[in-house]
Amino acid sequence: MEASAHQLGNPRPSPSRRFLNFLTFGARTRPDEPRIPFYRHALAVRITHWLNAGVLLVMLMSGLQIFNAHPALYWGAQSNFAHPLLSFSALQNSAGQVVRGITQIGSWQFNTTGILGASRMDGVLVVRGFPAWATLPGPQWLAMGRVWHFFFAWLFVINGALFALYALARGHVRDLLPTARDFRNLPHEIVEHIRLCFPKGEDAKRYNALQKLAYFTVIFIQGPLVVLTGLTMSPTMDAAFPFLPWLFGGRQSARTIHFLCAFSFVAFFVVHIVMVVLSGTWNNLRSMITGRYLIEGDGGTRA
């Protein structure tokens, strides 16, 4: 009901205005109207959000360093070396020089020289899964990559647990949990998002269906999944909790899912940043730093 009233009462900004918004990082659609300050993010949310951002960056880059030690993925308990699901390799000429980086997915091969399989270090093509700029440490150094990864894994888990405790205690889980109404609104919202029209007024005070779906999935599904698949790669944890490798279809499957989780975080990050920019960079950034968000009036429905 609210949605249709909103639809009728809210003349949409023109396409040219929306494009201007995009270029100006989502400036206001109605510069003449006053904006209402709204306390949007609690301190606990802001702190855990920014800690998580830094921790995830280290986890991703040290994870790619570890992956580079054996840049191939398999399904099942063990490695079927002849048939990886995905692998990065390099082609060398008779003089031993690396000439091409190859990415293989199933039986398809792609030339990914310079990025995957072979990339430049000090100007020379070398055999590397992911390039040095994407890994921590930069050069091939598995031991140190593991040390970074397992230290920050603790921070990731502790920070995530603190957020989850806060969210449960303060009812923030309810803000993030999609409802039946959200699912009904989903098609409409997808259309609105494609038109770069974002909720205003009262609607901007709560998460919309797409936000709920994205945040709930990334926090309460992808988060635990990346931790559990990570633990499944530990032989001691597999002895302690035999259901772990059973759950994920084997240690190598868990490693593959762990890898997919990592890149789902990257995909989430890309969409997240695009949405932050399109819906008002400075307003969004301010609200995640100070908590204060300025809400634009929703046009005709409130005056």
Added chain:
Amino acid sequence: MPDRRKFLSAAAASAGALSLAGCKSLSQTPWVQDVLYTAEGLTRRVQRLFAGSHALAKEYTKADIAPVFRANGTINPPTDDYQQHVKEGFASWEVTVDGLVEHPLTLTLADLRKLPSRTQITRHDCVEGWSCIGEWTGAPLRAVLAMAKPKPNARYCVFHCADPMTDTDSDGVADADFYYESHDLLECLHPQTLLAYDLNGKPLPVANGAPVRLRAERQLGYKQAKYVERIELVESFAHIGGGRGGYWEDQGYNWYGGI
């Protein structure tokens, strides 16, 4: 204004984090390393809390055995000594147990094979990320330790191996640094910890550590010493090699290899 200032400092902080990317100097900074390595003890304690001394690694079926068990690290120790043993079919290979024990002993391969044996089909997890399933037969290490009787102050077994890790004059013969590894007694007394001499029902191939290698099934591959010729019981491994408990540990790898 305070908002903008806060934003700028946050931006500076994230730019700092981004510059980690190409920066190996942080990884080489001693205090950073010291901080990062503290997580190892926490991980070890928590994992031990759950796995205890008896949780068993999963044992698979014959159908799961990999057609070829991948060999990694040294695949043929180039020393004259070892090659002589290969020629003799390891007839005179001996494993010495000494250090902090009541009864130092030396076992030939035949002695080891006479001890009650255990056969287990387990998954080998390399630190690089791959896994391989094989069937191992050997003498439980705890049976050997029971004969040697560790002294009360013995805390670790150090496994000294016959494979050289450096060859300073490139003549194919090592000049220093033989492979070694260590485990605490909890892992050594685990029922699946073996001095293995058979792989998939046949004598251990040279590439996989002939004639005797360690199996510690709840640990990563680099902890499974190959070509074992001496087991030394110690209170501390600080005086051995680089002092960190193993060849790879001396290169920066964690001593705790359960993850």
